[in-house]
Amino acid sequence: MIHEFIGGLGHLFVVVAFISALYSAFCFFRAAQAKELSEERSWKVNGRVAFYLHTIAVVGIVFSLFYIIYNHYFEYHYAWSHSSRRLPAHYMISCFWEGQEGSFLLWLFWHALLGVIVILTNKYWEAPVMTVFSLVQVFLASMILGVVIPGLNIKLGSSPFILLRDAIDAPIFKEQPDFVPKDGTGLNPLLQNYWMVIHPPTLFLGFATTVIPFAFCIAGLWKRRYREWVRPALPWALFSGAILGLGILMGGYWAYETLNFGGYWNWDPVENAVYVPWLFLIAAIHTMITFKNSDTALKASVVLVITTFVLILYSTFLTRSGILGNSSVHSFTDLGLSGQLLIYLLFFTIGSVVLAVIRWKEMPTSEKEASTYSREFWIFIGALVLCLMGFQVLIPTSIPVWNSIVELFGGVSNLAPPADQILFYSKFQLWFAVGVALLSGTGQFFWWKNMKKEELWSSLTVPVIITLVLTTIIVVVKNVADPSYIILLLGGVYTVVANTKILINVLKKNPKLSGGAVTHIGIGLMLIGVMFSAGYSKVVSLNTTGMLISKESSTEFNNENLLLFINEPKEMADYSLKYKGERLEPINASDYISRNDIRKTSEPHMVIAKRDIEAEGEVIFQKNDTIEIAPENTYYEIEYTDNRGKKFTLYPRAQVNESMGGLLASPDIKRGLAKDLYTHVSSIRDPNNDVEWSDMEEFEISPKETFFVNDYVAKVDKLERIPEVEGVELEKEDVAVKATIIVQGEESEYIAQPIFLIKNGMVGRIADEISDLGLKLTLLNIYPEKNSFAIGANTRQKDWVVLKAMEKPFINVLWFGTLLLMVGFGIAIKRRYSEFRKMREKGME
Amino acid sequence: MKTSHIIGIIIIAAAIGIIITTAGDASSYVTFDTAQEMALNGNENSIHVVGELKKKNGEIVGIRPSVDKLSFSFVMVDDNKKEQKVFYNEPMPADFQRSEKVVVIGSYKDDLFVAEKILMKCPSKYQENTVKAEM
Numbered sequence: 001m002i003h004e005f006i007g008g009l010g011h012l013f014v015v016v017a018f019i020s021a022l023y024s025a026f027c028f029f030r031a032a033q034a035k036e037l038s039e040e041r042s043w044k045v046n047g048r049v050a051f052y053l054h055t056i057a058v059v060g061i062v063f064s065l066f067y068i069i070y071n072h073y074f075e076y077h078y079a080w081s082h083s084s085r086r087l088p089a090h091y092m093i094s095c096f097w098e099g100q101e102g103s104f105l106l107w108l109f110w111h112a113l114l115g116v117i118v119i120l121t122n123k124y125w126e127a128p129v130m131t132v133f134s135l136v137q138v139f140l141a142s143m144i145l146g147v148v149i150p151g152l153n154i155k156l157g158s159s160p161f162i163l164l165r166d167a168i169d170a171p172i173f174k175e176q177p178d179f180v181p182k183d184g185t186g187l188n189p190l191l192q193n194y195w196m197v198i199h200p201p202t203l204f205l206g207f208a209t210t211v212i213p214f215a216f217c218i219a220g221l222w223k224r225r226y227r228e229w230v231r232p233a234l235p236w237a238l239f240s241g242a243i244l245g246l247g248i249l250m251g252g253y254w255a256y257e258t259l260n261f262g263g264y265w266n267w268d269p270v271e272n273a274v275y276v277p278w279l280f281l282i283a284a285i286h287t288m289i290t291f292k293n294s295d296t297a298l299k300a301s302v303v304l305v306i307t308t309f310v311l312i313l314y315s316t317f318l319t320r321s322g323i324l325g326n327s328s329v330h331s332f333t334d335l336g337l338s339g340q341l342l343i344y345l346l347f348f349t350i351g352s353v354v355l356a357v358i359r360w361k362e363m364p365t366s367e368k369e370a371s372t373y374s375r376e377f378w379i380f381i382g383a384l385v386l387c388l389m390g391f392q393v394l395i396p397t398s399i400p401v402w403n404s405i406v407e408l409f410g411g412v413s414n415l416a417p418p419a420d421q422i423l424f425y426s427k428f429q430l431w432f433a434v435g436v437a438l439l440s441g442t443g444q445f446f447w448w449k450n451m452k453k454e455e456l457w458s459s460l461t462v463p464v465i466i467t468l469v470l471t472t473i474i475v476v477v478k479n480v481a482d483p484s485y486i487i488l489l490l491g492g493v494y495t496v497v498a499n500t501k502i503l504i505n506v507l508k509k510n511p512k513l514s515g516g517a518v519t520h521i522g523i524g525l526m527l528i529g530v531m532f533s534a535g536y537s538k539v540v541s542l543n544t545t546g547m548l549i550s551k552e553s554s555t556e557f558n559n560e561n562l563l564l565f566i567n568e569p570k571e572m573a574d575y576s577l578k579y580k581g582e583r584l585e586p587i588n589a590s591d592y593i594s595r596n597d598i599r600k601t602s603e604p605h606m607v608i609a610k611r612d613i614e615a616e617g618e619v620i621f622q623k624n625d626t627i628e629i630a631p632e633n634t635y636y637e638i639e640y641t642d643n644r645g646k647k648f649t650l651y652p653r654a655q656v657n658e659s660m661g662g663l664l665a666s667p668d669i670k671r672g673l674a675k676d677l678y679t680h681v682s683s684i685r686d687p688n689n690d691v692e693w694s695d696m697e698e699f700e701i702s703p704k705e706t707f708f709v710n711d712y713v714a715k716v717d718k719l720e721r722i723p724e725v726e727g728v729e730l731e732k733e734d735v736a737v738k739a740t741i742i743v744q745g746e747e748s749e750y751i752a753q754p755i756f757l758i759k760n761g762m763v764g765r766i767a768d769e770i771s772d773l774g775l776k777l778t779l780l781n782i783y784p785e786k787n788s789f790a791i792g793a794n795t796r797q798k799d800w801v802v803l804k805a806m807e808k809p810f811i812n813v814l815w816f817g818t819l820l821l822m823v824g825f826g827i828a829i830k831r832r833y834s835e836f837r838k839m840r841e842k843g844m845e
Numbered sequence: 846m847k848t849s850h851i852i853g854i855i856i857i858a859a860a861i862g863i864i865i866t867t868a869g870d871a872s873s874y875v876t877f878d879t880a881q882e883m884a885l886n887g888n889e890n891s892i893h894v895v896g897e898l899k900k901k902n903g904e905i906v907g908i909r910p911s912v913d914k915l916s917f918s919f920v921m922v923d924d925n926k927k928e929q930k931v932f933y934n935e936p937m938p939a940d941f942q943r944s945e946k947v948v949v950i951g952s953y954k955d956d957l958f959v960a961e962k963i964l965m966k967c968p969s970k971y972q973e974n975t976v977k978a979e980m
Contacts, residue, residue, distance in 0.1 A: 419891030684937030
């Protein structure tokens with residue numbers, strides 16, 4: 001049955017959300033332009049009602065879509081392509097943002113919520129700010145509208161409520177228009193991770209909040225209140241900076257921990273697309289603070305706030321229009337929205353630039369020249385460095401756009417992004433980071449306004465000396481040799497030391513003002529963490545013998561991977577490694593179980609225990625228990641022994657992932673205070689490929705007699721008649737016999753249980769495999785008269801795994817720095833918001 | 846001259862510098878012939894070559910993993926139908942044989958193209974495009 005009502009309701013909500021946003025924008029515009037108070041008030045009430053209606057409609061869309069996903073209505077394309085029956089409820093939330101329509105919906109949802117907060121917390125600013133807000137909502141709602149404009153045949157937006165039969169042209173729908181698939185294709189297993197639940201909402205909240213400072217800025221320009229918009233916009237800009245930064249770093253941590261991109265940051269265009277606006281936002285925050293303290297840098301603030309929002313729109317365009325094509329690993333697929341996205345981008349870019357140009361001359365400027373010994377001057381320089389830092393990333397990321405523009409005018413451009421992106425970006429960003437570090441260390445010392453030369457130097461002496469001593473110690477102890485890294489380290493340490501001194505002073509006087517110092521200490525620590533973990537990341541699975549790659553070429557190569565055969569120890573850098581076999585992950589237990597201890601069933605996610613399975617001395621599954629597992633995931637148990645004889649085990653994962661094109665590896669990390677040991681498999685025996693078995697070797701043996709297969713000692717422990725066989729229907733006269741064969745491996749005993757079957761007078765044999773030993777055993781025949789039976793054995797190459805291991809020193813310093821950064825932002829937001837509230841209560845705004 | 850003017854000039858110079866270095870460091874999409882020419886002229890920059898795996902009667906041919914499975918080489922056909930042996934010093938990615946299109950980033954070492962990075966485009970990536978009729 002097709003549940004048409006809920007989809008229709010959802011679609012109705014989308015249309016209502018679109019129209020109410022449009023109407024609300026109109027009303028707020030009239031309210032902002034109104035000359036008389038009564039007129040203003042009535043338009044404002046209208047606008048408010050429309051926006052509340054809009055918010056209710058957006059919540060309605062979310063509810064409808066969730067209802068469809070939660071009830072498994074696979075007749076809907078969205079539910080079918082992003083969910084499945086076995087998906088746990090918390091991942092059903094993630095289905096929302098796996099698809100592109102859903103991520104627009106998430107963005108829309110945050111905006112609606114933020115809009116309500118803005119209405120409730122502002123008096124004077126409500127009408128003009130909400131005009132901008134509602135306009136943005138109009139554009140976002142249009143992205144999921146899914147309406148064809150009659151006559152023009154233009155499709156506006158892509159609806160998440162489209163039925164499967166309308167979305168996909170499959171032959172089945174011609175025969176049975178009411179066909180509903182039994183199950184969905186599911187959420188991509190790689191994304192079934194708690195980060196997928198928290199990272200996208202955080203990042204989109206960061207995206208969504210950038211509209212608030214922008215809306216205040218536009219309102220300020222529009223209503224000619226050039227100075228006043230900064231105060232209400234500042235706490236929001238700080239909030240946005242914190243959340244967007246947190247979102248970016250969460251993404252980095254996720255990439256490091258699960259997605260196996262090799263590190264936490266790869267300068268992929270999609271990553272750059274959020275990094276660049278964030279840098280501009282941070283620059284904007286600094287100029288806004290400068291303006292509040294000294295009346296300078298107002299124009300810079302206007303330019304930067306507008307630029308930040310335009311860059312957010314630009315990055316939306318980059319990642320969602322399909323323009324990045326070959327150059328990115330994780331951009332969304334093209335939904336045919338490029339035109340709409342471009343109009344969205346151009347509307348706000350041109351609109352805000354035109355408004356800023358018209359008002360430019362009227363904006364107040366401070367005539368006094370900022371002194372080189374003023375705080376403002378150095379903060380301003382810092383903001384400029386941040387802008388250049390962003391600009392340097394923006395240009396190469398835009399190469400595909402450049403190619404498209406050239407092609408639009410009939411030219412040919414074959415420009416590709418730099419071949420080694422990490423090397424390319426790092427060599428520039430490093431120096432910008434040094435600049436930022438030195439400025440944020442020194443800038444904080446210009447306490448209030450101007451300072452005398454002598455005063456500055458005397459207060460700088462102590463931090464500089466401490467910095468030099470500390471840096472020297474670190475350089476010597478950790479053996480930092482690269483001059484550019486030493487300079488970056490110096491910068492990082494200086495920021496930490498200088499800001500710690502400031503922090504101590506501030507805490508004595510007024511702890512509320514400590515936000516800046518804490519944030520900057522965080523930045524310093526992050527730089528130190530990045531320098532070590534990226535600059536001194538080393539491959540420890542390195543084979544340095546140097547091999548000739550081929551006869552034609554004289555080039556020598558070192559292998560960065562290690563081939564491990566099962567139970568054969570191998571040496572690597574400071575460790576001895578042993579691969580101990582494939583492991584599976586039960587859903588309801590925290591320990592891994594060995595693939596050798598279970599038998600498959602016809603359901604891929606259900607397996608049966610061949611024996612009692614123990615973990616840490618306790619039986620976690622009894623023999624013949626049915627165990628639910630995650631069938632996509634296989635873990636590889638690797639035992640490490642370090643040079644002091646200490647043992648630990650890592651379980652890197654490989655995942656069969658059809659929708660990502662095959663096998664995906666996820667790392668396992670041995671965390672340490674000083675360094676992380678990062679291990680992932682780089683090649684495994686493909687479980688889907690047929691393996692080559694040797695010719696069968698036959699043994700005729702009696703019970704309890706030992707025999708040798710592939711050099712392993714084996715014996716038949718028992719032979720029993722069994723009443724049922726999985727997947728085979730047994731009649732009364734049919735017979736099934738199961739042999740239990742024990743094979744003594746290098747490390748432990750293994751059990752194989754081949755089955756001999758007589759059904760309808762025909763003989764059937766079900767072989768059993770011991771994957772660790774590369775052994776397949778078949779019960780060939782039973783000779784009751786001789787009290788013996790025939791066993792057949794096939795062998796194959798032993799199990800192996802190719803592994804890569806890396807050391808990432810001091811990566812925890814980076815994560816700790818991130819934490820401090822967030823705390824610092826939190827303190828600053830609190831302070832700036834209370835300033836705004838005081839002014840509002842005085843009736844100033 | 847005011848300080849702000851000096852700063853302005855420095856900023857503009859830095860911006861221009863960034864654009865120029867980007868243009869200088871940018872790689873390009875070329876064919877194997879151009880890549881070989883570049884190598885002969887002593888240009889060792891890494892470039893992007895787009896192509897497909899060599900196929901005979903629909904089967905992929907020419908993939909040779911090394912004995913220890915730690916590296917492999919394959920034959921790639923570029924847009925001009927030129928065949929070239931490519932070496933990659935990493936184990937073969939699992940989805941390699943399923944890829945429709947391959948982008949190799951690297952340069953020539955003698956007659957061999959050594960890839961530093963391989964990008965693959967697989968047919969079923971991200972989007973399902975048909976429904977299996979399962980009742």
